[in-house]
Amino acid sequence: MSIMEYVTHVRVLMMMDNKMLPKIIIHNSISIDGSLTRFEPHMGLHYQIAGNYKPDAHLIGSNTIKKGIELYEDGIPPEEKKDFEKQKRRKNQPYWIIIDTHGKLKGLLHMCRRFEFCKDVIVFVSEKTPKTYLNYLNERNYDYHIVGKKQVNLKKGLEILYKKYQAKTILTDTGRILGNILINKGLVSEISLLIHPVIVGNKSYNIFSDVNKNLKLKLIKKEILENNFIWLVYTVENKNSAWDEI
């Protein structure tokens, strides 16, 4: 087999494989110099755009959840009886899918479950996850899945979400770490950026600085919102590029 035939073969296999995976959209608020942090995001616009996608699930990193609780919540209220039960009433809301191998969110997950725009929380962990955290999840009736030896195997996790939860569209408004891993693995189809009129400068936490491949994008939307914010949406044209994966 020639190298070109081999590359084509790998590409076709990967495309067939990805048919059973949800569509992943990264949605982030950034400064004009590309920082994810160190400015105040316009939460109204950020979540209005996120909601318009009508995703089946949000995929979120443990650091993002932890930071969000620190920034936006006023302390951690004690758990109540209902925090140990699955949410049943919010059928039309998206699941929150959280990757948390180390149990960083032990004692905090009820803050997510209580959120009115969350159907319920599903946690992905690995074989290395402490038993105490699994007990915590079991006692509170959280769905969780052990996928991966050390870290969570994201592709396997996405397959589970597609098959078991019928999650066809997943929006991830997470930070750089998880977002860039998803891009590097060729799992991201669309990138939605809400650009804020602010420059962060030398303390910038750049949205794409751990991406290790050259992405080709196509602009499919550009809107000016509230006179000062720009919403850009790109599709990723070469997410399955065999040259980048080999």
Ligand SMILES: NC(=O)c1ccc[n+]([C@@H]2O[C@H](COP(=O)([O-])OP(=O)(O)OC[C@H]3O[C@@H](n4cnc5c(N)ncnc54)[C@H](OP(=O)(O)O)[C@@H]3O)[C@@H](O)[C@H]2O)c1
């Ligand atoms: N401006 C915005 O739109 C926006 C949105 C969200 C967040 N943020 C900011 O971003 C910051 C947090 O983001 P972050 O970049 O620190 O982290 P993050 O995106 O929350 O990502 C951390 C997650 O990546 C997972 N992970 C790490 N390595 C992995 C691997 N090899 N395989 C699978 N999963 C892996 C971790 O899993 P384990 O826990 O299992 O290790 C963890 O769940 C906060 O400051 C937050 O405010 C900004």
